[in-house]
Amino acid sequence: MRNIATCYSEHAIKVSDSYCSGSSNQAFQSQKLSPSIQNAVTCIYKVKLSTQNQFLIKLTWCKQGFSIGISDSKLCKFFRVLRNTKGSKTFESCNSRIEVFWDLSTAQYDIGPEPINGFYVIVLINSELSLILGDMENEVLSLEKIGNLSLISRSEQFSGNSVYSTKAKFSNTGTCHDILIKF
Template sequence: MIDLSSCLSESAIQISDRTSCSKNSNVSCMISPNSTPSTQNTVTCLYRTILSTRKKILITVTWSKNSLSQGLSITIGEDPSISFKVNTNPRLFRKLKGSKSLEFQGCKVEVFWDFSSARYRSVHEPEPDDGYYIFITFDSELGMFLGDKARETLQKQEKSGPRMAKFSLITRHEHFSGNSHYQTRAKFCETGAAHDILIRRSGELEGRKNSELSVSIDKKTVIRVRSLQWNFRGNQTIFLDGLLVDLMWNVHDWFCNPDSGHGVFMFRTRSGRDSRLWMEEKILHKDEKEEFSLMIFAACKNM
């Protein structure tokens, strides 16, 4: 990410009209009925939990799916040895409900999950949309939970439930392979709505002529880049859900390394007092409340 951030100039940032997503918001992004979205292979989410003792713990949750397997891996802290995997494929004769105990820095960690009724927005997506829960406790204090069933359970327990730590989603990484149509959904703040994000590439990359890139949010175009072979890196700032969101792209590998490279798109929220774009390596050392980043790695061809 250093190369992506260092190539961007402060003078290139443009703040869009606050009444819409962008200055091109009245231009709808039309999707061809024959256009099939690329396949989402993996989704990696990094959460930060702050326990009642003020101890901060990072939790990495990775959803993955390919032609042979479908599963979930959870890592506590930054040591990859403190992790485990769960098979979430409902077609296999595996236990989709269970628990696991771990030790982390003298703390007893317990993970509970249930995917027996999980539902997915698409058969290709590795991450369930609803019908599941994940609970993670640290010495009986609830450190993190995921899924609609988790929220339902906590609402029923009300005040009789366990102590609850504060946790937040810091980064979300999504990897796609397939054609030139990349589609996902994301929330940029806890109080905001989920937004539909569509990234589309048109034109031929091999001939390097008439290639074009467009990014839309909720069917409204926020950027359109023509002559992409000359503008393969850039940035735009948009205003969304009351937040400034930096949108940065680097699709150099689409032209120079198409067989194994990825185009990289990053959406990152920042406060109005931030004057510079940032590098993601610094995210864990910042204490801003509303910081969140979504990164999309878009393969040019099937891999």
């Protein structure tokens, strides 16, 4: 029996040409099928601080902006940020001081609600860098590398009736793969 790591390795998923009309390195899309629309993307990050305290940061991107929830063993704080805004929020929760900084004012988007560039989201827990997303963080702070952070879950919600496509990497050093689901 294979271990779970081999199931998520770079070459764990193979597509045979017998299942596709096109060549194996290109996704097949029928002209009759209408594409689905991505409504939301939710990512859950696990961070372990230098004090060994662990937190989960749940970030959900939607058309209106993003929402963020921070928890230790239970959900402690949740708030929503509107698209095209810049700001910060500081609060006490989970017996910790949490600071969130963001700038979506120049964010550029592809077809989904998640920005692709021109933005940043930074989370500090007890003054320790816990999460940094985007490509503009250097304009705000000169930050050192985040200690122990990992993406543990990513889910995408969409509406439509025929075709859904996305991209995925099965490891941090792996190549990006196109995924196409036809209904």
